Amino acid sequence: MQLAESAQVKQITVAKAKGASFALSPIDPLDFVEECHRQGVLAIPSALTSNECWALHRRGTRLIKLFPAGLLSPAILKSMLDITPLGENLNILPSGSVTPENAKKWLEAGAAVIGMGSNLVGKDVSFHPGTEDFNKARADWQATGRSTAEKVFKELVAV
Template identity: 40%
Template sequence: MSKPFSWKRFNEIPIVGILRKLPASKLDKVVKLYQQSGLTTLEITMNTDGADEMIRQISEAFPNLNIGAGTVCNESDLQKALNAGASFVVTPILDERIIHACNEANVPIFPGAFTPSEIYKAWSAGAQMVKLFPAGLLGPKYIKDVLAPLDQIKLIPVGGVDLQNFTDFLDAGASGLGLGSQLFLKDAIQNNEWKTLEKHFMAFVDKYRMYIQKKT
């Protein structure tokens, strides 16, 4: 059974960390550092070996985190994710059947879209946010241009977002950010360099907090 998605926690720092193909032996340590740094929302991609068990494990071990499922491309993966307790769902593509199924289950869904027509279609079908993917191809200006006529839509860019540019995406109107390899440093994880990884997580948190302070 999924625990409710906390928008309050998400809005504290609207970054979704994307864990893809992480070895199960590293999971607990990485997630513990992630939570300690102040990050609040995390997805496990369904093309990770044992993804559903990972979702179940960390949902139980870290109840104060939003734990979701990413790379959900079909209804079979969706059911596995929901059964494991995913509190939100992210897709790389637009599939209205998955959007409707998530709405019926009262689980937030962030479907992938790229063009203005796809983005509007995903939002109209019931998405709570629309994952703009791949965002790095056109950058923050594309988000600003899309949101000029579609300002009611919440966009979360994924792909090409990093420590240097993530506030540019927020300035352009993004409601959140999705980061995978730019957040979870592969070499640091492989070599158990946990201080390096924690420092990297904190760099995102500190930059976001400074960004918010300047805005207020």
């Protein structure tokens, strides 16, 4: 496990050299936050519980990916952020099962930003270009996905 985490941390240097200003992770690899700070890159590690979020905050994390958010709910996020000192100090980015239908609820619950991935941009990001699955996903994006995304963006601008 430590080797995989070490490789992920080494990618921060490569990403920074290519112009990255932030690094997003589905976990909290060893030294991830600290290496991001050394490189001048915004670290966005993941946590699920209030204790994990608070521990990341104490290490200087400015934005925490709540992942997988689908295991929680906007109501649980609101309850978590209503507890002092959490809500005064944490910037949370729910990701994983955030959808166009529940995006506004996450923001109203106190999320700083939201991550929607394929629930917003379409499933074609998961397939190799040119494959049958990719072509089906791309057709779905063109038929319904783009208009859904435009609608969500318009709604969320008002939040």
